Amino acid sequence: MVMLNPAEVYFKKLTRYHIYFIGVFFATKFMSVWHTLNIIFLSPPMHYTCGGDEAAKENACPCDNPIWDYSMFTKTVQTKFGIICDKMWLISMSESISFFGLLVGALVFGFLSDRYGRLLIYAICQIIISLAGCLVTVTHTFWLFCITRFFEGAGNGGAIVSGYVLCVEFSGTDYRPSVSTFIHMASNLGLICLACISYLLRDCDQFQLAISVPVMFCAIIKFLLLESPKWLMDKNKKEEAIKVMEKVCRFNKVPHDTVRAEIETYLSSQSDNKSEDIKFHHIFKYRNHTKNFFVMAYLYFVCGMCYYGVSQFIGKMSPTVHLNTVINGTLLTIGTIIGMLVVNRFGRRPFLRTTMFLSGVFMLIVICVPVTFNPSWVRTMFAGLSSSCYYMSFIVIFLYGVELFPTNIRSSTLGVLSLVSRIGQVIGPQINALSNTAAACTFGISALIGALVTFFLPETKGKALPSTLEEDTHVRFLNRVSAISTADDRQPPVSSQSKPSNSRN
Structure with missing residues (x-):
């Protein structure tokens, strides 16, 4: 137990x-x-x-x-x-x-x-x-x-x-x-x-x-x-x-x-667990933890690159830096409130998948709206909605990363994932140096791929924070055994009529 x-x-x-x-x-x-x-x-x-x-x-x-x-x-x-x-x-x-x-x-x-x-x-x-x-x-x-x-x-x-x-x-x-x-x-x-x-x-x-x-x-x-x-x-x-x-x-x-x-x-x-001896590199000894780490690393990279990249993308749309920043902060606040109300109800994985998908779709819509379109705020609105969805994704992956890995390497793992996110932030301005169409397309497609890779992550809603690397594996094993036992208990007993004919001898 x-x-x-x-x-x-x-x-x-x-x-x-x-x-x-x-x-x-x-x-x-x-x-x-x-x-x-x-x-x-x-x-x-x-x-x-x-x-x-x-x-x-x-x-x-x-x-x-x-x-x-x-x-x-x-x-x-x-x-x-x-x-x-x-x-x-x-x-x-x-x-x-x-x-x-x-x-x-x-x-x-x-x-x-x-x-x-x-x-x-x-x-x-x-x-x-x-x-x-x-x-x-x-x-x-x-x-x-x-x-x-x-x-x-x-x-x-x-x-x-x-x-x-x-x-x-x-x-x-x-x-x-x-x-x-x-x-x-x-x-x-x-x-x-x-x-x-x-x-x-x-x-x-x-x-x-x-x-x-x-x-x-x-x-x-x-x-x-x-x-x-x-x-x-x-x-x-x-x-x-x-x-x-x-x-x-x-x-x-x-x-x-x-x-x-x-x-x-x-x-x-x-x-007996000797959890104090756990080091960051030990997660690669476990297949599930290795898979979770690399999936999260991609998601952290995309969120870092796209959130800060799209924020700069929006900055090029408006000459009033103060007003633009206030509008962006207001949209992010609304997105955060929505995330606070929704993430615990539907779980981490569905919420992350949805926000990544919507951020990609909104960014691709920006490409379809001409630069000369009147009113001009329509393009800015869709880019702002994309930025808000990226930020909501950022919120849930921070929580997700904490819940997936054990206590003694939790901060170090989050530090490595944050490092990957910062690399994305450094790349974001370089993408913005491309044409608006190429930049928006890169941000949008990256987010859509991120929505797909969330299928490889486990759900952590309602689960206690793991203390050891073995703990997660042990819980998974117990859950499988419990499921098998429950299935066996529900299976109806074999009646005497269904027994082979030689059993009557």
Whole structure:
């Protein structure tokens, strides 16, 4: 018999502590997410004319003495470092460096989170985000700007992985999808807030400082929340796990007399599994885990490439960057609410398959609508719907990835999958460099293929988070045995008339 982790049992219902936990975590997520897409307002499109030449055309090259148009922004990365004409490639390179930082941070801090704990690493990542973000404002050369942006991205990547795993491990099976989806809403509201901050502060240094200083206060989450008891138990940190569970019970004003006995019994039953020796590469010893990993890797790649790629695709459709960002954030918020209401009812796999399919279809519809079509907002609407569906897919694959793999390699596996997603994000801008038809076709077909490969994934709705690699295989075996036994029990007994004739002798 597979014994459930006591944390899974205690967290079966939503409690007072969970509401407190979600509120605190939401606030930190809301602020740290500003540093994912702040590049939109650090280096927006800037117009200029060459000084001393009244007949000069706007944005003409070459130009040694540009007169910038400050009607929208008073200072940007372009005006700060004089990036125009043949230097414009530096902007996309700085964006790629930031995404590379996200990639490295998700991978490195994902492994560190599995080793040293989710809460500690999450708090450290908040400090890195804040310090690197503040240093961005005082850089006097472009290359120092890129270096600080790399560390800003690395801290953000680590916070995304460690924070999400911490959130899911504190949630029970019944409300886990709703909680994880609600946490994603912080990203959408943060995006809208980011546009409002940029609207008020048109100087890129002032804007960056305004979104960096508050994140420093997010580090106090280490003293406001508790470490994941599931991680503590699976790391055999018995006394720390007992203290955490007792604090949770006291916060909820429920008896905690049996906590120690239940945790000791659970750890005793797990002693033969040696789950603390699990490493990431061990998943490739199991056929089901290997299949699940590679399918999820493709889905993470597609979501990373298409969500950020389509967001940039939409950006080229509208000249008003602030309004466009608010509209996009609003559509994403609506999509997130729909996901929160639907994903737990229909399951992970059907929901993911549907959102991937719809995102691909909406993107292919964009191709069919002519650029000259009136009203012009029709194309933008379908692209926005596609972006919302991609984001809903992003929501469910994060939850899916956490539920498919065991505790001791959960963060590291999610870190590797996030790395694959970041590679997709780096490729997305290169696809957008193609024609609009080629870009939309690539995004759409990739999503449709993603909808097909979901058939190879198992459903995890209502299942406890696995603690060991063997646990999932053992549960599958028990389910098959139970199904066979049930079928045998339901089969009617063989009557005496149906026996062979020699049985009467």
